[in-house]
Amino acid sequence: MCHQGIERVQGLDRAGGKGYNRRARLGKVAMSSQPKPRILLTRDEIEATVNRLAAEIKKDYRGKSPILIGVLKGSFMFMADLVRLLDFPLEVEFIRLSSYGRGRESSGKIKVVQALRSEVKGRDVLIIEDIVDTGLTISFLLDYLRKKKPASLKLCALTDKPSRRQTPVTIDYLGFTVPNKFLIGYGLDWDEKFRNLPDICVLE
Ligand code: IMP
Ligand code: MG
Numbered sequence: 654m655c656h657q658g659i660e661r662v663q664g665l666d667r668a669g670g671k672g673y674n675r676r677a678r679l680g681k682v683a684m685s686s687q688p689k690p691r692i693l694l695t696r697d698e699i700e701a702t703v704n705r706l707a708a709e710i711k712k713d714y715r716g717k718s719p720i721l722i723g724v725l726k727g728s729f730m731f732m733a734d735l736v737r738l739l740d741f742p743l744e745v746e747f748i749r750l751s752s753y754g755r756g757r758e759s760s761g762k763i764k765v766v767q768a769l770r771s772e773v774k775g776r777d778v779l780i781i782e783d784i785v786d787t788g789l790t791i792s793f794l795l796d797y798l799r800k801k802k803p804a805s806l807k808l809c810a811l812t813d814k815p816s817r818r819q820t821p822v823t824i825d826y827l828g829f830t831v832p833n834k835f836l837i838g839y840g841l842d843w844d845e846k847f848r849n850l851p852d853i854c855v856l857e
Pocket of ligand 2: 724725782784
């Protein structure tokens with residue numbers, strides 16, 4: 654009956670915060686062996702940040718008609734919230750890369766598992782990513798797209814975990830810098846679960 658997320662997340666502790674000390678009633682997902690999610694970034698904070706990013710992007714892309722390429726699956730919610738705030742012509746594309754196995758650790762070997770349908774050559778391309786962690790995935794994607802000769806290529810990432818970086822990455826539009834914790838919610842998963850949480854939580 655209860656959609657995994659909304660009801661349950663309202664009771665979550667806020668990591669490091671005040672006044673959110675009710676323990677989560679996580680129902681089926683809160684078996685004692687399961688890690689506990691705690692809210693790191695609330696839906697309101699996310700909304701404010703997506704608004705800020707949209708304003709920056711609108712300023713830079715006015716008069717252009719870019720292709721926004723979302724990196725599946727993690728960026729789907731961010732993409733959906735972001736594009737509805739953009740009031741200029743644009744195209745929405747998705748690419749799916751394999752980087753992580755089922756779990757928390759990156760395999761480091763990246764490949765395209767669902768390719769683009771649109772022609773990128775000569776277009777203004779903006780990548781929409783959920784999180785830049787080691788940077789290996791996005792570096793691979795930037796190289797992959799650069800070879801297709803876009804007119805411009807930029808990166809918008811909702812979150813950045815710089816402490817984990819293995820290769821340098823320039824993020825043109827950044828939402829939040831986050832601590833070295835495993836995050837779930839607002840598109841981010843742990844083993845394909847928790848993507849539907851409306852807040853970004855830390856899995857402890
Ligand atoms: P990277 O190649 O290590 O930068 O990882 C990139 C991808 O790994 C992201 O696009 C996410 O899909 C996933 N990822 C990295 N960190 C997290 C996390 O904390 N939670 C969930 N997914 C993550
Ligand atoms: Mg991702």
